[in-house]
Amino acid sequence: MTIPKLKIRDLVAKIPIIQGGMGVGISLSGLASAVANEGGIGVIAAAMIGLNETDIYSNFKEANIRALQREIRKAREATKGILGVNIMVALTNFADLVKTSIEEGIDIIFSGAGLPLDLPKYVKDGINTKLVPIVSSARAAKAICKRWLSRFNSLPDAFVVEGPLAGGHLGFSADQLDRPEFSLEKLVPEVVEAVIPFAEELQVDIPVIAAGGIYTGADIHNFLQLGAAGVQMATRFVATHECDADISFKQSYIDARKEDLVIIKSPVGLPGRAIRNQFLKDVEEGKKKPFKCPYHCISSCNCTDSPYCIAMALVNAKRGKLKKGFAFAGNNAYKVDRIISVKELISSLLDEYQKASYRPTVDYQPEFLMSAQAGAQVNIEGHVAGR
């Protein structure tokens, strides 16, 4: 059985794999274009993308716009495949980054870390950029659908549902992270079911993409069986030659042990998953002191009380200065044992997918699929199409 394609309206990715956006500076044009060239969807992370601009302190707004334009253009020169930009709602320059991405003709905007309730207002008639919110619950997906329908008479072109095993900032409280009712296996069918009535109302498909802890081709197979139309993976793409981070950042994944993957309380006000290092130990022990905020980059950041600047810490990590920062990583980062090319990674995922698809499927049919069959059709590509 060959792997199904991922359709997001008129965009068709040959393989249903999205490379998750990774800030700060971890997924830029290098990684995104490599993934797009292999038939997946490559995503540039927009958070603090102007980090290398000489005027980033004095001209935060323009520096970020300029760097984003440049990365999108560089990626576009390197691939004819599908490219996205990840723009977190919590960024203070969210509107600038959205407008710039649309002006540059980006294929898809992925947006999480808050509910992108007003995202469609930036998309004028004739613009073909797709809008894909990242959510962590069916409730959030419904809230976005309701708002977009009532205010804009539109719906998301797809949803990414990110579960508790993901890297970076997480859309759960710390006590929810280990509870079975918040597992990605539970969330995916719930989100698929939640969007069916909305999709039916506008007679559109809303593919649901699973993210967080997906590591092998067998995992991909499992989530497609659960109703996902595709997967978003980030951690695995860090340990590739094409990833835009410094080699020490990649090496920190190879060196990480299971017990090094920890949940931190980020200054942004959300829990985050990262690799514990001396910097984070110092933070835990109260050795870091509040600082002056250089960028005002995240609206929810409690920078007056925070023991460190998250933007500076992540920029340092991207540059390989891990003594002055730390690496975000998904729960499975400890499994990474070497750096390979994006091509090798994707081909091994496809092999594993193939093998998994020959195994007898688990005797499990999510309840929503049985109840949904009357009104909605599960198409051969694995996602529920509203009819």
Ligand SMILES: Cc1cc2nc3c(=O)[nH]c(=O)nc-3n(C[C@H](O)[C@H](O)[C@H](O)COP(=O)(O)O)c2cc1C
């Ligand atoms: C280093 C790193 C940085 C990340 N940065 C962002 C980001 O800037 N914006 C975002 O929406 N998600 C971010 N994420 C989450 C990923 O896009 C992705 O959804 C998630 O990590 C998937 O889980 P996986 O890493 O287990 O594959 C980040 C993840 C990692 C590992």
